[in-house]
Structures are given as C-alpha cells and as structure tokens.
Amino acid sequence: MTTRAARRTHDREVAAGKAPDSGDHRRAKASPASGGASNAGIGRTAAFLFVAALIIGGGVYVASSVFRGARGNDAAAGFQSVRISMAGWDPVTIDARAGQSVKLHFWNTDSAMHLTEMDPSSGGVHTLISDTLNVNVAIPAEGSKDFTFTAPTKPGYYDFWCNTCCGGKGSPDMHGTLHVEA
Numbered sequence: 001m002t003t004r005a006a007r008r009t010h011d012r013e014v015a016a017g018k019a020p021d022s023g024d025h026r027r028a029k030a031s032p033a034s035g036g037a038s039n040a041g042i043g044r045t046a047a048f049l050f051v052a053a054l055i056i057g058g059g060v061y062v063a064s065s066v067f068r069g070a071r072g073n074d075a076a077a078g079f080q081s082v083r084i085s086m087a088g089w090d091p092v093t094i095d096a097r098a099g100q101s102v103k104l105h106f107w108n109t110d111s112a113m114h115l116t117e118m119d120p121s122s123g124g125v126h127t128l129i130s131d132t133l134n135v136n137v138a139i140p141a142e143g144s145k146d147f148t149f150t151a152p153t154k155p156g157y158y159d160f161w162c163n164t165c166c167g168g169k170g171s172p173d174m175h176g177t178l179h180v181e182a
C-alpha cells in the first residue's frame, strides 16, 4: 500500500469508515475531525452558557421582584398596603373599625406573563372580590391600585378572595379576611 492509487483507495475506505486509519499520511486530514470535536465542545459550552443564563436570569428576576415590591409597598398616607401574589395575600388579615372607611393600597408582584401562564382566563390580573363587602377590583400585573370601601357596621370576620390564578376562589391561598372590630 505504498502507491498513490493505493493510498487514495485507502483514504476513501477510511473516509467511508471501512478501514482503520493508522497511517501518518492521515495526520493532515485529522484536523477536520478534531475541528468537529471542538465544534461539539462549542456546542457544550453554548449549552452550559444557556443554562447559566437561565439560572442568572431567574436570580435577577427574583431580585428585581424584591425591588418592585419595595416600590409597590410605597403606599400613600392613610392607605394600608396589601400585597397579592401567587403565594396569596400579605397581610392575609386586614383590620378595620366598624363602619370605617378602609383605604387600601393593593399591589401585585406577579407579571402578566406569569399570571396568564398559570391561568389563561385571568386576564393577567389578580382580583379582590367580596359580595358582602361590595368590593370587586382588579389589580394589574406588577402594578397597584388604591381602593376605598366602607367596613360593615357589624363586627366580625369577612372573607374576600381573588378569583384568578392558582385555583381562584377554590384555593385557600387566594382568600383573605377583613377583621372588623366595634
């Protein structure tokens, strides 16, 4: 196997995977193969960077939601801040005096995309609803709404709920309580 023709035949067989590649004359042609290997390496690096970006992005999202929260918590004077998210109401119990005008600053830390993903019929909002309290408001995604209503004159515990996301009214997480004292 020393003639050029024989060598070419051997090359073709190697290229077709039919013959073992052992000759030194293959060295030059080995570089495309190692190039392929480094392409695979680039693919793995890209995959790693993609996963790393997802993890870092998730961290940034969580951190930024903390800052969004700080802004949303900035209630006007006289307004009590009540936060809603997939995790529920915070605080879950609102205190009021009988017959008092209750001024609430509702804020929603969830994104419209997240809300719609969890509940396509949500319209991208959380809500606060109570037939007894005559309250029905939508709290925009990553936004807030100031809302005033009159507390019942009868002391007691009044249920309210959000009817979007994570089971809505059927989910214990979406319920809160207005505690009315005499």
Ligand SMILES: [Cu+2]
Binding pocket: 085, 125, 126, 127, 162, 163, 164, 165, 168, 174
């Ligand atoms: Cu909700």
